[in-house]
Amino acid sequence: MAGRPREFDRTEALQKAMLLFWERGYEGTSIGDLSEALAIGKPSLYAAFGNKEDLFLEALQLYEDTYGCFSQADLDDAPTAQAAFVTTLRRNAACQLNAGAPPGCFIVLSATVGTPQNADVRAHLTRRRQATRDRLAARLARGIADGDVPDTADPQAVATFYATVINGLAIEARDGAGQAELDRIVTAALAAWDSLVGQ
Amino acid sequence: MAGRPREFDRTEALQKAMLLFWERGYEGTSIGDLSEALAIGKPSLYAAFGNKEDLFLEALQLYEDTYGCFSQADLDDAPTAQAAFVTTLRRNAACQLNAGAPPGCFIVLSATVGTPQNADVRAHLTRRRQATRDRLAARLARGIADGDVPDTADPQAVATFYATVINGLAIEARDGAGQAELDRIVTAALAAWDSLVGQ
DNA sequence: TGCAATCTATACCGATCAGTATAAAATCCT
DNA sequence: AGGATTTTATACTGATCGGTATAGATTGCA
Numbered sequence: 143m144a145g146r147p148r149e150f151d152r153t154e155a156l157q158k159a160m161l162l163f164w165e166r167g168y169e170g171t172s173i174g175d176l177s178e179a180l181a182i183g184k185p186s187l188y189a190a191f192g193n194k195e196d197l198f199l200e201a202l203q204l205y206e207d208t209y210g211c212f213s214q215a216d217l218d219d220a221p222t223a224q225a226a227f228v229t230t231l232r233r234n235a236a237c238q239l240n241a242g243a244p245p246g247c248f249i250v251l252s253a254t255v256g257t258p259q260n261a262d263v264r265a266h267l268t269r270r271r272q273a274t275r276d277r278l279a280a281r282l283a284r285g286i287a288d289g290d291v292p293d294t295a296d297p298q299a300v301a302t303f304y305a306t307v308i309n310g311l312a313i314e315a316r317d318g319a320g321q322a323e324l325d326r327i328v329t330a331a332l333a334a335w336d337s338l339v340g341q
Numbered sequence: 342m343a344g345r346p347r348e349f350d351r352t353e354a355l356q357k358a359m360l361l362f363w364e365r366g367y368e369g370t371s372i373g374d375l376s377e378a379l380a381i382g383k384p385s386l387y388a389a390f391g392n393k394e395d396l397f398l399e400a401l402q403l404y405e406d407t408y409g410c411f412s413q414a415d416l417d418d419a420p421t422a423q424a425a426f427v428t429t430l431r432r433n434a435a436c437q438l439n440a441g442a443p444p445g446c447f448i449v450l451s452a453t454v455g456t457p458q459n460a461d462v463r464a465h466l467t468r469r470r471q472a473t474r475d476r477l478a479a480r481l482a483r484g485i486a487d488g489d490v491p492d493t494a495d496p497q498a499v500a501t502f503y504a505t506v507i508n509g510l511a512i513e514a515r516d517g518a519g520q521a522e523l524d525r526i527v528t529a530a531l532a533a534w535d536s537l538v539g540q
Numbered sequence: 541t542g543c544a545a546t547c548t549a550t551a552c553c554g555a556t557c558a559g560t561a562t563a564a565a566a567t568c569c570t
Numbered sequence: 571a572g573g574a575t576t577t578t579a580t581a582c583t584g585a586t587c588g589g590t591a592t593a594g595a596t597t598g599c600a
Contacts, residue, residue, distance in 0.1 A: 145546020146596040167454035169368055173588055183549060185590075194588065251454050254515055255366035268516045302513070302522060303529035310509030314501070316453055317467045323501060330502035334533030344576020345566040372558055382579060393558065
């Protein structure tokens with residue numbers, strides 16, 4: 143009923159895999175790289191995580207659960223839509239840089255282009271990015287319902303603008319921007335609030 | 342002094358290579374893919390363009406010269422910094438989508454992450470992105486000198502914000518955004534102008 | 541102790557990677 | 571025609587890709 147116990151910590155290994163995928167992207171990270179960095183033989187890797195795509199998706203989930211730049215609670219708990227966006231974008235800027243981790247959001251960077259055979263991985267990440275935008279739009283709709291956002295505002299348009307800034311932040315971070323620079327970008331984006339919601 | 346003439350149009354071949362690198366990125370495009378898509382044997386490819394990196398850099402140059410989203414003249418010829426930014430960002434949104442070409446800016450998308458051995462290609466593209474930001478900052482500085490931008494404005498901060506939007510636009514386009522959506526994002530970013538320059 | 545079950549290391553699979561050696565084919569010049 | 575020069579197609583290089591077959595090692599249970 144119980145065979146030889148595995149000799150590595152699965153969670154630790156997954157975290158190292160996440161960091162490697164984060165730094166090099168899906169196609170830039172080979173199974174050989176992972177086997178070496180995790181100090182785990184390839185058969186053990188496959189037994190524990192399935193194939194490369196399975197491992198990547200699990201690493202993505204771990205990223206969202208730990209380093210993830212997005213918090214639904216930030217949106218829900220804020221009293222107004224504007225306050226929710228301030229908190230969400232401030233957190234996002236802060237989450238682009240982490241000591242001991244690669245700069246820039248995993249979800250934005252790890253697979254934007256690549257070979258046709260990996261199109262499903264890219265589509266998965268596209269859906270994650272669109273989910274972020276949709277949540278922003280939903281919070282704006284709630285703001286209109288709550289009365290703290292003018293009902294002339296276009297939730298989709300405003301959400302898409304801020305989602306674009308969030309995507310751009312990841313590239314700025316990967317290009318070497320410091321925390322102060324990222325924070326200034328968010329400050330600038332937030333300064334547009336009144337003109338965006340038509341207040 | 343002259344041997345067998347080459348049987349393909351070098352410019353045509355380079356354009357096809359550009360389109361493939363644009364769609365799949367540097368590492369997502371193999372020499373075999375290029376040889377097939379261009380209908381050119383690999384030895385002819387190497388003889389005409391050097392190695393993969395040389396070909397990519399030449400394709401990048403062709404992109405900037407043809408599909409490139411950025412025009413120095415747009416910045417120079419506008420009477421005010423604000424007008425220059427309106428034109429530059431409108432053109433950028435329009436350049437994200439081209440019939441018969443992949444969506445999203447080549448320079449932003451084709452190599453943001455990857456293997457360590459291709460770090461120099463990524464660094465090259467990072468420098469191109471920073472060049473865009475620096476030109477935006479220079480135009481703002483001119484606006485201050487010309488008197489059409491308040492001298493309290495921070496050219497670097499404003500330029501970095503708009504550069505971030507430009508980077509984000511490429512990802513939105515690759516994710517499937519339509520022209521109207523991209524235009525709305527630019528409209529939103531431009532609406533922030535007054536609050537950004539402290540007017 | 542023996543057996544079923546599980547993990548490990550080694551070595552391998554066919555396919556593909558970037559790049560090239562070789563030799564035939566096609567041109568210009570003399 | 572002959573020779574120099576360049577491009578072509580074919581076939582190959584060693585390395586690496588994602589993934590696996592095989593067999594030995596380690597466990598719990600009977």
